[in-house]
Amino acid sequence: MSRIHVTTSVNGDEVDFLCEPDETLLDALRNRLGLTGSKEGCGTGDCGACSVTLDGRLVCSCLVLAAEAEGREIATIEGMAEGEALHPLQKKFIEHAALQCGVCTPGILVATKALLEKNPDPSETEVRYWLAGNLCRCTGYDKIIRAVMDAAAELRRA
Amino acid sequence: MDAPDHAPPVRDGVHVPRRHDSAEKHVAGRAIYADDAPEPPGLLHGAFGLATIAHGRITALDLDPVRAAPGVVAVLSADDVPGENDTGPVARDEVFLAASEAAQSGDVHFHGQPLFLVAAESREAARRAARLAQVSYAEEPAVLSIAQAMEAGSRFGTPYRMARPDAEGRDAPQAIEGAPMRLSGRVEIGGQEHFYLEGQVAMALPGEDGDLHILSSNQHPSECQLIVAHLLGLSAHAVTVEVRRMGGGFGGKETQGNQTAAAAALIAHCTGRPAKLRLDRDDDIVTTGKRHDFVIDWEAGFDATGRIHGICVTQMARCGWSLDLSNAICDRAMFHADNCYYLPAVEIVSHRLRTNTVSNTAFRGFGGPQGMVGIERAMDEIAFALGLDPLAVRRANFYDPPDAGGGRSTTPYHMEVEDCVIAEIVDDLAARTGYEARRGEIRAANASSPVIKRGIALTPVKFGISFTTSFLNQAGALVHIYRDGSVMLNHGGTEMGQGLFIKVAQVAASELGLDLDRVKITATRTDKVPNTSATAASSGSDMNGMAVRDACAKLKARLRGFAARHWKVAEAEVEFLANRVRVGRKTIAWEALIEAAYLARVSLSATGFYATPKIHWDRDAARGRPFYYFAYGAAVTEAAIDTLTGESRILRVDILHDVGRSLNPAVDLGQIEGGFVQGTGWLTSEELWWDDTGRLRTHAPSTYKIPACSDRPRVLNMALWEKGMNRELTIRRSKAVGEPPLMLAISALHALSDAVAAAGDYRRYPGLEAPATPERILAAVERVRDG
Ligand code: FES
Ligand code: FES
Numbered sequence: 024m025s026r027i028h029v030t031t032s033v034n035g036d037e038v039d040f041l042c043e044p045d046e047t048l049l050d051a052l053r054n055r056l057g058l059t060g061s062k063e064g065c066g067t068g069d070c071g072a073c074s075v076t077l078d079g080r081l082v083c084s085c086l087v088l089a090a091e092a093e094g095r096e097i098a099t100i101e102g103m104a105e106g107e108a109l110h111p112l113q114k115k116f117i118e119h120a121a122l123q124c125g126v127c128t129p130g131i132l133v134a135t136k137a138l139l140e141k142n143p144d145p146s147e148t149e150v151r152y153w154l155a156g157n158l159c160r161c162t163g164y165d166k167i168i169r170a171v172m173d174a175a176a177e178l179r180r181a
Numbered sequence: 182m183d184a185p186d187h188a189p190p191v192r193d194g195v196h197v198p199r200r201h202d203s204a205e206k207h208v209a210g211r212a213i214y215a216d217d218a219p220e221p222p223g224l225l226h227g228a229f230g231l232a233t234i235a236h237g238r239i240t241a242l243d244l245d246p247v248r249a250a251p252g253v254v255a256v257l258s259a260d261d262v263p264g265e266n267d268t269g270p271v272a273r274d275e276v277f278l279a280a281s282e283a284a285q286s287g288d289v290h291f292h293g294q295p296l297f298l299v300a301a302e303s304r305e306a307a308r309r310a311a312r313l314a315q316v317s318y319a320e321e322p323a324v325l326s327i328a329q330a331m332e333a334g335s336r337f338g339t340p341y342r343m344a345r346p347d348a349e350g351r352d353a354p355q356a357i358e359g360a361p362m363r364l365s366g367r368v369e370i371g372g373q374e375h376f377y378l379e380g381q382v383a384m385a386l387p388g389e390d391g392d393l394h395i396l397s398s399n400q401h402p403s404e405c406q407l408i409v410a411h412l413l414g415l416s417a418h419a420v421t422v423e424v425r426r427m428g429g430g431f432g433g434k435e436t437q438g439n440q441t442a443a444a445a446a447l448i449a450h451c452t453g454r455p456a457k458l459r460l461d462r463d464d465d466i467v468t469t470g471k472r473h474d475f476v477i478d479w480e481a482g483f484d485a486t487g488r489i490h491g492i493c494v495t496q497m498a499r500c501g502w503s504l505d506l507s508n509a510i511c512d513r514a515m516f517h518a519d520n521c522y523y524l525p526a527v528e529i530v531s532h533r534l535r536t537n538t539v540s541n542t543a544f545r546g547f548g549g550p551q552g553m554v555g556i557e558r559a560m561d562e563i564a565f566a567l568g569l570d571p572l573a574v575r576r577a578n579f580y581d582p583p584d585a586g587g588g589r590s591t592t593p594y595h596m597e598v599e600d601c602v603i604a605e606i607v608d609d610l611a612a613r614t615g616y617e618a619r620r621g622e623i624r625a626a627n628a629s630s631p632v633i634k635r636g637i638a639l640t641p642v643k644f645g646i647s648f649t650t651s652f653l654n655q656a657g658a659l660v661h662i663y664r665d666g667s668v669m670l671n672h673g674g675t676e677m678g679q680g681l682f683i684k685v686a687q688v689a690a691s692e693l694g695l696d697l698d699r700v701k702i703t704a705t706r707t708d709k710v711p712n713t714s715a716t717a718a719s720s721g722s723d724m725n726g727m728a729v730r731d732a733c734a735k736l737k738a739r740l741r742g743f744a745a746r747h748w749k750v751a752e753a754e755v756e757f758l759a760n761r762v763r764v765g766r767k768t769i770a771w772e773a774l775i776e777a778a779y780l781a782r783v784s785l786s787a788t789g790f791y792a793t794p795k796i797h798w799d800r801d802a803a804r805g806r807p808f809y810y811f812a813y814g815a816a817v818t819e820a821a822i823d824t825l826t827g828e829s830r831i832l833r834v835d836i837l838h839d840v841g842r843s844l845n846p847a848v849d850l851g852q853i854e855g856g857f858v859q860g861t862g863w864l865t866s867e868e869l870w871w872d873d874t875g876r877l878r879t880h881a882p883s884t885y886k887i888p889a890c891s892d893r894p895r896v897l898n899m900a901l902w903e904k905g906m907n908r909e910l911t912i913r914r915s916k917a918v919g920e921p922p923l924m925l926a927i928s929a930l931h932a933l934s935d936a937v938a939a940a941g942d943y944r945r946y947p948g949l950e951a952p953a954t955p956e957r958i959l960a961a962v963e964r965v966r967d968g
Contacts, residue, residue, distance in 0.1 A: 059213070064462070069883050120847045120848070125206070125212050152891050156889075160431070161855045162855050165854050
């Protein structure tokens with residue numbers, strides 16, 4: 024099979040790479056661009072560990088073909104902080120100890136940021152259901168929800 | 182001896198709720214897991230070819246189509262293993278690659294067993310090629326379930342028995358016979374898939390002289406090292422295993438990471454190229470072991486208060502096709518058949534059943550949870566029969582509190598329970614949560630709610646801490662002080678998200694009197710600290726913390742002696758302060774002391790070692806002290822069910838848990854929260870389902886349901902028991918916390934059972950099995966209504 028040349032934007036930077044026609048965006052991010060913050064928890068769209076946004080829309084990158092990224096804008100966990108300055112969501116996750124092994128954390132942060140951009144003032148129930156597609160096996164989600172609610176409040180104040 | 186707080190007040194020392202050491206990296210996506218490590222050029226990817234029958238023999242095997250597939254570099258079978266073709270951790274009964282191409286043969290013991298191994302230029306190519314093998318089998322009847330194995334007598338060893346007569350010398354059957362009332366029952370308890378979010382993965386890098394360096398997601402690097410060495414016919418010193426962090430372990434990487442590491446190692450060994458194997462989620466679920474499912478029969482004799490006089494318990498566990506850790510796991514199930522209760526005359530018999538299913542393995546609690554579910558069911562059913570609040574029956578059976586001298590403190594295995602604080606914790610929790618009043622309110626409300634029924638339950642936990650295989654209770658550490666005063670810390674424990682590294686670093690900081698940021702945490706490596714035990718049995722911080730403390734004590738003794746000589750003061754006049762040292766009347770900076778010690782040729786590196794004291798176990802006599810101490814906790818759960826659909830919801834949870842003097846309250850609360858929710862998943866939604874051919878049908882998150890964010894209890898209150906203090910001289914008087922909270926989730930099962938009972942107006946005992954899926958709840962509702 025011949026490889027496909029893809030030009031896209033990742034976290035604001037123009038990048039291009041060659042990929043296989045059946046290669047997932049997740050594999051391209053991890054293996055071709057060295058962006059290993061997005062994780063593969065299942066490869067079938069059920070765990071959310073691979074969450075990124077594509078033109079601002081939250082997607083599971085394991086279900087998107089790398090070739091589909093052509094001409095689009097991708098945002099991954101690596102682009103969430105501004106240089107060394109962590110995003111308020113990231114800070115709140117640390118502050119609330121909303122993580123243990125950390126494998127789910129990038130996906131949950133990306134998904135949460137997407138939620139707060141659509142809905143800056145979500146109820147706790149809305150947060151819970153929005154994040155229902157992001158599995159975490161270590162925490163009990165309690166501190167995650169607390170961190171999200173706290174971060175949302177802070178972002179509204181800012 | 183231990184003086185809990187002799188340490189100088191350094192920044193982020195012990196008892197401080199310091200965040201996880203990798204938290205900044207986790208939120209930035211910069212923490213490197215085994216699959217994220219930079220891939221060297223020429224890396225090969227592996228995939229297993231799996232058996233498609235549950236039991237039988239291979240009669241013909243054609244691997245040429247696999248070899249011919251695009252990108253394939255090597256296809257390896259049993260013929261290519263230079264050493265011992267086995268990855269068994271305890272018994273050498275776990276064939277690694279089941280098929281021999283040369284002999285055209287191989288025995289298959291479960292559906293999904295690895296037969297051969299493919300190495301290809303890409304992961305996809307390897308996985309695709311692995312499916313192209315032509316395999317013919319002569320199938321044999323498969324033993325799949327506990328019932329089938331009991332009937333066929335398919336076991337590992339003979340049934341193991343633990344028994345103790347009562348004070349009058351009556352054995353359990355006699356005491357049951359002589360009791361005012363008798364009851365018997367059975368409870369079925371499902372298994373559990375670990376579903377660590379990071380699947381099994383390992384990368385092997387060939388070095389000089391055929392040496393291998395392996396990055397593995399593994400709770401037991403030392404065992405992985407030995408197994409790989411055996412497999413390849415190498416000495417252990419030729420194999421180094423490194424684990425920086427795991428994306429969750431929960432016991433699922435105590436032995437189950439070895440197969441993946443062995444595969445990467447074999448490919449690297451045979452091809453001379455670096456090799457990596459990451460199991461795809463479905464293969465991970467199919468080919469790696471799980472929590473043992475159990476069936477437990479019990480018969481008890483008791484009095485009108487519900488106090489047990491005698492009890493016989495029979496535990497039947499599905500172990501799978503190979504032994505793995507099943508003996509120790511089933512032993513622990515027996516050690517927890519009492520939970521918090523004194524059983525005057527007791528007999529526990531354990532059947533370890535050999536089946537044609539994946540070999541079950543360690544999972545948080547290690548058999549303890551299943552044992553505990555058994556006795557909690559008995560308590561609940563006895564209370565129901567007597568029309569009593571189950572909590573009253575539980576209380577009537579508690580072990581004596583410390584130093585009570587009431588003669589009710591001996592376990593079925595003849596160990597004295599010297600630290601039983603459960604009555605106090607339960608009283609405290611019941612009072613805080615208004616348990617009794619709420620129970621009454623719920624019952625009243627149920628009467629006028631025809632569809633939605635609510636239930637409530639308070640259950641206690643007592644969990645024994647130590648490996649019950651006594652020799653495993655040892656740990657090593659290595660501490661270097663560099664010339665600039667910074668410290669590098671290494672120990673045998675592995676980090677899987679539980680916060681072990683930060684806790685042990687806090688111990689090092691406090692012991693040396695340094696701020697935490699002066700201490701560097703490094704990856705666990707077999708070339709730094711050898712012969713370590715698995716990070717398991719909740720023992721990580723207990724043992725590694727002590728080993729690090731030992732190393733720090735040696736360094737301090739050397740530094741103290743040096744300072745006394747150098748500045749001509751008595752040793753007693755040298756005192757370690759926070760980041761400084763007082764020598765006689767002057768105070769010098771830590772860095773200055775270190776530089777001076779270096780120039781005076783004082784060794785600034787030390788190893789540390791710890792062996793847990795007091796423990797011993799005579800397995801033949803079923804007698805001894807397998808545990809150094811016990812951890813305690815209790816939970817109240819309120820749940821609701823929909824009697825039309827069987828759906829359930831946890832409404833409120835209150836937990837009070839004893840972690841002794843917490844090394845790090847933030848980390849400990851995280852373990853309690855996560856353990857409870859994981860336990861709830863096990864007992865409610867996580868269902869492993871094999872079909873009649875022995876094929877696991879729930880092998881992906883689409884069908885195997887771990888708790889999701891939307892399942893989180895509406896109200897979840899967790900507290901560390903303020904009075905907690907380990908009576909034993911553990912590191913800073915803390916208690917282990919990894920496993921015990923999982924069993925707090927038994928309260929959720931009983932709350933659901935209570936709700937089901939309401940559907941039948943509390944006339945019939947629901948006998949709700951675990952996991953309490955909607956189907957099971959609905960069936961139980963129908964049972965109590967028909968009754
Ligand atoms: S890896 Fe994409 S959803 Fe799980
Ligand atoms: S922190 Fe481990 S999966 Fe969420």
